[in-house]
Amino acid sequence: MVVTPRRPDPRHLVLGAASLVTVAPFAWMVATSLKSLPNVQHMWPLEFEWGNYPEALSAAPFARYYLNTAVMTLGIVAGHLILDTLAAYAFARLRFPLRNTIFAVLVATMLVPTFLTMLPAFDLVVRMGWYDSWAALIVPRLADVFGIVVLRTYMQTLPRELDEAALVDGAGRMRILWHVVVPLCRPALATVAVFSFLFGWNDFLWPLLVTADDATRTVQLGLSVFTSKYGPYPHLLMAGTVVAAVPAIVIFLFLQKALVRGLAGTGSKE
Template sequence: MVRDALSKGTIYLLLFLGGVLMLLPFLWMLSTSLKTPNQVAVLPPVWVPVPPHWENYAEALRMAPFGRYFVNSVIVTTLSTLGELLTTVLAAYAFARIRFWGREVLFSLLLGTMMVPGEVLLVPNYLTLTRLGWIDTYAALIVPWTASVFAIFLYRQHLLSVPKELGYAARVDGAGDFRFLWEILVPITRPALVTIALLKAIGSWNAFLWPLIVTNSREMRTLPVGLTAFTTEAGTAYELLMAASAFVIVPMVVLFLLFQRHIVEGISRAGIKG
């Protein structure tokens, strides 16, 4: 009993320390956002600025059109997430439930593309969008990210966990592939779809490199790219940068905390095959 109590106590202590360690960057961001420029660089560092300078948040919003950036981020995140859900459901169903020649080979090739670093594709993708005339448009920010190999793999694993007898029963009742997919499979695999949607939303909201490359005007920038407004040749206004970063990060942190159970549940079930 004593050994079990010590073992559990050690585990809880390590988890607590790990949680505190992960929270430190967020606490430092909030602390820095309330400092003066002189307090940012002082040593030893000040964790609790007195008095807190809440006006940094108002000043950060005045330095760049964050209202426009916020609207762009919402549009890009929403449409790219919906697009990925649609392509994921259709592709995963084909690989999991429809038998056709070369299915396994094609799926293996699809998985093989995950080994290609995304940086390698930046130049060819940019050239393609240039020829299409999509640079500095919503299409460039949304269309290339409406499909995900990882999402297809994850949802395919969930579809494989559904008993095949359910499909046989649906066909006996006269249901075709589309009806079986949308009315039966999608509702019972909702945790997987929620997981895919949340992971996509977080990734799209925080994307920086691709929006930076394919946008030229301030009107098309998203929130992460807008943070570059606080870095100039004269230096970086860290207190304003951290204040603006809070606007960018907090919505996704709240979203993750609210739905983290669905993310864990969806990923943990991906390896179960019926």
């Protein structure tokens, strides 16, 4: 029997090419971080200069930057998971006047450019005395419309019979939410967690507005200070950038499967 080789799917070729284009800058960044300054123009390191990393980390208080960014990011993720879940459950399961209208207005706010809300939010932060504090970094961003939409859509795919059975057994709404609905929404919660983590960890503009000191400066702001000091030394600059990017990459790889399941689940219909 003659086996005819399958012809490659053109879509796979396009996706493969797009993947290479996406990965190439990261590969160049890692390769440059391991070069010496005289060899920085070469495509590949002639020798791996691992000492670039401790030298880059000692050039700025990266430990403090990491702590500040971790506190801010974990606070944002926790806020999104809790508050977005409560709002999504209300819109998906409860009946109250103007529910659909309120949700439509909420979704419409996603069309408003973030830059337009920066000044009013900054004014509130200053008036409340939160400037240059963790509260300024976390509290204004404790909820997220995107997370509400994702969780609401996923909750609508769950059978309402589960809620009705729990109500018959005497469970209240909060108990139904945390013991019945939330365990079934783990893929969607993982999706929200990943996007929230990436948003918080990579955010630059808002921390730039509300912080002015190394005590509250995040790692992305630290990189900007690092750039102004080590711009002529691209190997050290890339080493600092790799160190700043590693946590986001690890979180994404760790929750990748759950992220795909969550996004796929939000496309289903009840």
